[in-house]
Amino acid sequence: MSGGSDDGSSAGRIVVRGVPVAPGLAVGAALFHDEVDIDVPVRALTPEDVPGELRRLSNALRVAKRQLQEVEQSIGKEVGRRDARIFSVQQLLLDDPALRRDLRKTIEERLLNAEVAVHDAVAAWSERLANVPAGDPVADLRDVGRRLLRQLAGQAKRRPPPASKSGEKQVLVTRELLPSDTAALDRSQLAAIVTASGGGASHAAILARALGIPAVTDVDVANLPARGGAWIVDGTRGEVLLNPSPADLERAREAAAEFERLRDELAVHTRGFARTADDVAIELLVNVENFTGLPEELIDDLSGVGLYRTEFLFMASSSFPTEQQQYEHYRHAAERLGQREITFRTIDVGGDKPLPYFRLPSKPNPVLGWRGLRLSLQWPDMFYTQLRALLRASAHGRVRILVPMVTMVEEFRRVRAILTEVQGDLRREGLPFDEAVPLGAMVEVPAIALAARSLASEADFLSVGTNDLSQYALATDRNNARVAELYQPLHPGVISLVRHVIRGAAEAGTPVSVCGEMAGEPDSALLLLGCGLRSFSMSPYLLPVVRRLFANVTLAQAEAVAAQALELSTVAEIRQLLHRLVVEVAPELATLLPASPS
Known part of the structure; x- marks a missing residue:
């Protein structure tokens, strides 16, 4: 202060x-x-009390789930189903068999009331999930716990803040x-x-x-x-x-x-490729997990989808989706884009994105363990099913397949071999698919970033996930407040890694894009443009800001500022340099940008 x-x-x-x-x-x-915290009364039960207490718990679970469905529907009308899906996650928590088993166990075996069962289960599960480095599982648990306790206490709704007089x-x-x-x-x-x-x-x-x-x-x-x-x-x-x-x-x-005026104005300028002030074409793509909640005019104007996160289909399901369910989901997305390209990333769960119906061993560093492609290669039934569904969907649009968390070229070769095997199965079954569907690799691990030239020679395209790449390169959990200041994608070392990937891909003649937050943040987007990147994939709501920036800057300006940035030693110096040019060429964006460090 x-x-x-x-x-x-x-x-x-x-x-x-x-x-x-x-x-x-x-x-x-x-x-x-x-x-005000809800009181948790402690009552000892007799065996005769247990059936009635279980009914109290069951009723609270049922009402809480109905409330969450109503909240999801209401919020979805305002912000779209993508962000409202937070409440789908909470519904899955309520349905989790292991959580329900723990709740019943307290009532049946410890002979304690439902309030204690909820309190103790939330506390125990919060401790187990405390090391999950991203997402918000502990807060979701507390939220669900509060909702259940209010139901058990007969309080239908939370106490709202008082209105302004x-x-x-x-x-x-x-x-x-x-x-x-x-x-x-x-x-x-x-x-x-x-x-x-x-x-x-x-x-x-x-x-x-x-x-x-x-x-x-x-x-x-x-x-x-x-x-x-x-x-x-x-x-x-x-x-x-x-x-x-x-x-x-x-x-x-x-x-x-x-701020409000400019945000509304920029939102209507999304059509076609972006072009720099000296008329260099720049591909601007979007990152999505579905098209629900996006305005129809925005979808119609998109150049393509650079990252379609398929894991959200799995996270929104109560069990593994079948091949047919996946095929219909992917086909619908591909048909919605017509002849525009859509890049489906294969399932990227584990680490910070657990599935409630697929329990992974608890490890101290889950993001360094069994996740992404590592999980897919060791769980072949799941991977084969998804690849079959994606290949079948490729008959209905311009589909690309992207695999996450690649660490070694050998892993990518295994994926290529599996894909070839699945293609052979579909041919024998007489099922149509795109014989030339491109297969790409995400660059998120520093070691494979350094070996980008070799990976680019094997892959049809590369996509740089700068969020995880920065996190791994900086040995910093970006969601841990104690070390959040160290998570700096504009660190000179991170910039060098990303530039190395861009150059390696160019040498191999392989297309490359960036799909992490750096692509949509104006300061870093300017830097990436100057480092040779020509394909950016970002949140749909950041796209108009980056488009406006690129329209106001020449390629020569971007290359010059990137060269200067690579000579600097600190994040503050780099950000100040980039920010100064952004505000100079597009002063109208100043209110949308973080302050430059002094």
């Missing part, structure tokens, strides 16, 4: 710095709120915001959110971004002064301004209005 005034007119002005999780700027009155929008200040809390908020009265915990990958943060609510986390909310007056929350820079001056407020309100 830092204090001070820029212009001498705001005595007591306090700037609180946290971690930005949802962009935007907002002004509102602070509302301190924390849900003045009609002024509010800045909600709370210790933690779980997904159901976020979904239940009255957005008409909400300006922004400030929390003590919950990183950028948390489900509550994902919902806040989808709903357009600026949010900052990692703030010591317990020690914030509960004083009156407006607060300014900058979810792009991760700052909260208390006791702002009149000038601060005027600037903030103008910037907030400009």
Whole structure:
């Protein structure tokens, strides 16, 4: 927390710095709120009490699941089914046989009431999942646990924050915001959110971004002064301004209005290939897990899909989807794009993306273990089924197949051999497929990035997953708040790795794209353009911003700034250099970008 005034007119002005999780700027009155913990009564049962207690538990589970279905449907209408699927994950938790077994065991064997069963199960499972490095399983468990306890206590709904009497929008200040809390908020009265915990990958943060609510986390909310007056929350820079001056407020309100105007304006400019100011064509693709929730006009305008995450089909199912179910899903996606290319990544679960119906051994470092392609090669029935479905779908569109987490060229050769075998099976069965379907490899492991030239000689295309590549290269869990500052994709070493992959692919004459967050973040996108990248795949909602940037910069400018960046030693120097050019060539994007480091 830092204090001070820029212009001498705001005595007591306090700037609180946290971690930005949802962009935007907002002004509102602070509302301190924390849900009161639900009491957990402890009652000893007799054997005769057990059937009735099991019925209480069963009824609470049934009602909680129905509520989650209603929340998912309601939120899906606002933000699309993709982000609302958070509540599908919670429904799967409620249906998990192992969790239900633990709940019944407390009642049947320990002869304790359902409230204790829920409390103890959530505590035990939270401890088991504490080392899962990404996603939000512990928060989902707590959310589900609260919902069950409210049902058992006869409380139909959570206690909402009180409404503003003045009609002024509010800045909600709370210790933690779980997904159901976020979904239940009255957005008409909400300006922004400030929390003590919950990183950028948390489900509550994902919902806040989808709903357009600026949010900052990692703030010591317990020690914030509960004083009156407006607060300014900058979810792009991760700052909260208390006791702002009149000038601060005027600037903030103008910037907030400009942010909304520009975001709406850019959203309509998505058609066709991007072109630099000197008319160099740049391929802009999107990352999706389905097309639900995307505006039809956006889908119609897409150049193609650079990353279709097939694991979300598996995560949304209660058991492994059959070949026919997968085929119909992939065929529908391919037909929706017509003659545009769609790249399906084979299932990438394990590590940070567990399947509730497929239990993997618990390991200290799951992201370094049995996940991605490693899992597929050791679980051939699942892999063969998916490859058959994908090949069959290739008869209905321009399908490419991408395998994740490749570590060695030998692994990729095994995949090629398996694909050839599956193609032979389909021919013998008389099932149509694209005989020339391209097979690509994701570059996420530093060792294979260094061997990119060799991998590119074997693969039909490469796709660089900069999120995991950065995480592995920096030995830093990007979702761990204690080391989050070390997760810097613009680290000189990470930049060198990515450039090495781009050059290796070019030498082999193999197409290469980047599908990680670097592709959609303007500063790093500019750098990648200058390093020779010509294909970028990103979130659909980042595409118009990158398109606008590229339209305003020449290739010579991008190459020059990339060469300068590669000579610098620190992340701050590199980001400042890139940010300066971005703001210079496209000043209208300034309100959408994080602040340049000083």
